[in-house]
Amino acid sequence: MEANRVPQADIGSKPNRKTKKRYKQPWILHLMVLPAAIMVFIFSYIPMSGILMAFQDYKPALGFFDSEWVGLKHFRYMWENDYFLQITWNTLFFACSKIIMNLIIPFVFALLLNEVRKIALKRTIQTLVYLPHFLSWVTLSGILIDILAQTGIINQFLVSVFGIKPIFFLGDGSWFRFTIIASDVWKEFGFNTIIFLAALSGINPALYEAAEVDGAGRWKQTMYITIPALIPIGIVIATLALGNVLNANFDQIFNLYSPLIYQQGDIIDTFVYREGLLSGQFSFATAVNLFKSVISLILIVISYRLAYRFAGYRIF
Amino acid sequence: MYHKTMPYRIFSIFNNVLLTILSLLCLLPLYHLLMVSLSASAPANAGLVTFWPIGFTLEAYAKTFVNTNFLSSLWVSIQRTVLGTGLALIVNTIAAYALSKETRVFRARNIYLWYFVITMLFSGGLIPGYILILKLGLMNTLLALILPGLVAVFNIILLLNFFRTVPKDLEEAAFIDGAGHLQTFIKIYLPVSVPVIATVSLFMMVGHWNSYFDGIIYIRDAEKLPLATFMQTIIVQADMSKLDPEVVANLSQRTIRASQIFISALPILLVYPFLQRYFVTGIVVGAVKE
Numbered sequence: 059m060e061a062n063r064v065p066q067a068d069i070g071s072k073p074n075r076k077t078k079k080r081y082k083q084p085w086i087l088h089l090m091v092l093p094a095a096i097m098v099f100i101f102s103y104i105p106m107s108g109i110l111m112a113f114q115d116y117k118p119a120l121g122f123f124d125s126e127w128v129g130l131k132h133f134r135y136m137w138e139n140d141y142f143l144q145i146t147w148n149t150l151f152f153a154c155s156k157i158i159m160n161l162i163i164p165f166v167f168a169l170l171l172n173e174v175r176k177i178a179l180k181r182t183i184q185t186l187v188y189l190p191h192f193l194s195w196v197t198l199s200g201i202l203i204d205i206l207a208q209t210g211i212i213n214q215f216l217v218s219v220f221g222i223k224p225i226f227f228l229g230d231g232s233w234f235r236f237t238i239i240a241s242d243v244w245k246e247f248g249f250n251t252i253i254f255l256a257a258l259s260g261i262n263p264a265l266y267e268a269a270e271v272d273g274a275g276r277w278k279q280t281m282y283i284t285i286p287a288l289i290p291i292g293i294v295i296a297t298l299a300l301g302n303v304l305n306a307n308f309d310q311i312f313n314l315y316s317p318l319i320y321q322q323g324d325i326i327d328t329f330v331y332r333e334g335l336l337s338g339q340f341s342f343a344t345a346v347n348l349f350k351s352v353i354s355l356i357l358i359v360i361s362y363r364l365a366y367r368f369a370g371y372r373i374f
Numbered sequence: 375m376y377h378k379t380m381p382y383r384i385f386s387i388f389n390n391v392l393l394t395i396l397s398l399l400c401l402l403p404l405y406h407l408l409m410v411s412l413s414a415s416a417p418a419n420a421g422l423v424t425f426w427p428i429g430f431t432l433e434a435y436a437k438t439f440v441n442t443n444f445l446s447s448l449w450v451s452i453q454r455t456v457l458g459t460g461l462a463l464i465v466n467t468i469a470a471y472a473l474s475k476e477t478r479v480f481r482a483r484n485i486y487l488w489y490f491v492i493t494m495l496f497s498g499g500l501i502p503g504y505i506l507i508l509k510l511g512l513m514n515t516l517l518a519l520i521l522p523g524l525v526a527v528f529n530i531i532l533l534l535n536f537f538r539t540v541p542k543d544l545e546e547a548a549f550i551d552g553a554g555h556l557q558t559f560i561k562i563y564l565p566v567s568v569p570v571i572a573t574v575s576l577f578m579m580v581g582h583w584n585s586y587f588d589g590i591i592y593i594r595d596a597e598k599l600p601l602a603t604f605m606q607t608i609i610v611q612a613d614m615s616k617l618d619p620e621v622v623a624n625l626s627q628r629t630i631r632a633s634q635i636f637i638s639a640l641p642i643l644l645v646y647p648f649l650q651r652y653f654v655t656g657i658v659v660g661a662v663k664e
Contacts (some may be wrong), residue, residue, distance in 0.1 A: 087472040087480045094469035094525045101522045102493035108502025124622040186397035194584030200635040257461040334501045347499030
């Protein structure tokens, strides 16, 4: 009898002490995080201390410790600079337009795609519209520069069909803005629908059946079931986008702009690159970057709070 | 049944046509480029090519593939994509595994998570990053292209959210059978996480393949430039100072430029259809929580 009891306790629903210990083993978990933690320390935290440069007149020859401290000089210069206000405005303009368009168009596209009944057609459409997202702005700029040129295929088409003068898409300020927003929407609308499609697939089919029984047509079903089901995720996306209003997509603008349209096309990030690395104004560029980071950080924190408050969204 | 009503049928046909046109619009620019690259250079330069090649020839591709600058860049890009993705997958998945444990098991979890997330919210920016690479002596090396982006916090979060959906019973069974964390991770978690790992690998591969900016700022020698940077220099910047005169002479030809753009996009066109079936589940499970 005695001998019987011990194995029974072992088989019981709770793991024994040895298994539990193995399950915990925190040191091995620490070890697993370690490589990532070290890399992040070197490549993210060390550069953060470089922010101090914004308060110095950093000279590469003198280095970090011997460069002269100048307080808020660079920030003051930034505020008194009309051009800086212009690029801040450009950044906000591009970012906001893209955020709005990239919300509305995928929303409508997802609704329409949801009405496609032929599965094969639906899959094909999805595969094709996701594709541009994976091409780089370098590749796309190569293509856009080619097809949008004054002798390019788009102008040839417009000229022959509408009989207008060729449009200078990338060289005329207001057309440049239009091109930037349109090409961004073109690249991303398909990919941005994924999240709406996921929300659509989560709708309980019983709701549609019930509506059907009550005599609601497809339009009414869309208005009263589908759209309300998509609104919450739309709100999450819109709120989270708030944290991004100072990012207008460096890659796209950097690869499409030219000195011709700096006035309408330059954004904070491209400005920092030119001032910082090309003109060697390390401290001034860092100050501009710091300003941008701080505002963005505040906006991100606010937007995550809002998203959690209104939609229960958490990232982890 | 609304499917059978006349207005819905008309709408449905109209809708299918509209969406088909929209999806073709996503492909046409690339297709046009391919046709230009397959045409003889005279009609291409004159802008006569639209949707078929005129004077079909592979000459542009032949010229691209004897160009040493192009080939060395291609090789650099392949190296950085394979090495960068491989290393990043190891580092990020093991970190995500540990971070997917509850605080009860791994007490420091939340501290680590914030430590990582802060870097998503705030960064030193361009100039301090540049100076760091300079001070570490990584300038002009392949490592400068791989190491700074090795840890991708967003991917870690995708992975850890997926790992948390793995049933606890599987894990407990493994522990009772005597496995440690490392074994459980490799034998239980990795096999069931194929969709999310495929998604994350696709993101990483595409990221490395497309990345050009680090090449601009960290690489000085023409033969060490990754392909995306090489393409950026010739197509967009038109800054030929780093390149051979022979390359520069070839650039006036639209067909050659088109063939280079097409080749640089080709690996993505090839890999993407195979991985794309995973990424919808991968992203959705990783990002959206009900």
